[in-house]
Amino acid sequence: MLPKKPLVGIIMGSSSDSKIMHNAAKILDDFGIIHEDQIVSAHRTPTRLEEYAKHAEKNQFRVIIAGAGGSAHLPGMIASHTIIPVIGVPIMVYNDKSDKKSEFKFSAFGGMDSLLSIVEMPNGSPVATVGVNKAANAGLYAAKILAAEFTELKSKLKRFKEKQHQSVLAESDDLKKNGLSKFVQKKFK
Numbered sequence: 001m002l003p004k005k006p007l008v009g010i011i012m013g014s015s016s017d018s019k020i021m022h023n024a025a026k027i028l029d030d031f032g033i034i035h036e037d038q039i040v041s042a043h044r045t046p047t048r049l050e051e052y053a054k055h056a057e058k059n060q061f062r063v064i065i066a067g068a069g070g071s072a073h074l075p076g077m078i079a080s081h082t083i084i085p086v087i088g089v090p091i092m093v094y095n096d097k098s099d100k101k102s103e104f105k106f107s108a109f110g111g112m113d114s115l116l117s118i119v120e121m122p123n124g125s126p127v128a129t130v131g132v133n134k135a136a137n138a139g140l141y142a143a144k145i146l147a148a149e150f151t152e153l154k155s156k157l158k159r160f161k162e163k164q165h166q167s168v169l170a171e172s173d174d175l176k177k178n179g180l181s182k183f184v185q186k187k188f189k
C-alpha cells in the first residue's frame, strides 16, 4: 500500500516555475502518490536549500523533483546535499512577474541554459534530467523509481502504457477512416 505521507518532494526556484511544475504534480496525483510542494531558491534563499535537503531526508522522501530556469543550480545543489535521487526539470523562463514589455521575459537561451546547467552536473552529484519543460516526465519517472518499492505502482504504470497505446490506435483508425485532410481539419480547426 502506498503510504499516506509524501514520498516525493517537488521544489522549484520561483513561483513563475509553478505553471510548468504542476504537470509533475498532476501525474503523481493520477498515480495516488502524495507529494509535498515548495519554492526553494538556490540563489535567493541559499540557507533554506540546505535546510530543505535535511527536511527531505528526515521525512524520508524517496525522490526529489527540482525545477528551475536560467542558470538553474537548484537541482544540482540539492543533489549535492542529499543522497535522495534528484530529477531535474529545466524550465524555459517565461517571467510574467516582470513588466509586459520587458526584454527579460524569456531566458536568453530559451531553456538551453537550464538544460545544460542541470544535465551537466560534474561527476559526484548526478541529476537525472528530463527535457525542457517536461515536468510530466519527471512525475512519471518518479513513479517508476517508486514502483521498485511499492509494487501496486507497477500495474498502474502498465495500465498507463496500455492507455497510451490505445489512444494512438484510436487516432490512427480515425486518420485511416477519414483521410489526412479531413482528419487535420477535424482535429486542429
Ligand code: RP5
Pocket: 012, 013, 014, 015, 016, 017, 041, 067, 068, 069, 070, 072, 091, 093, 095, 096, 097
Ligand atoms: C530561477 O529564475 C527560477 O527557477 C525561475 O525559473 C527563474 C526566474 O525567476 P523569477 O524571476 O520569475 O522569480 O531561479
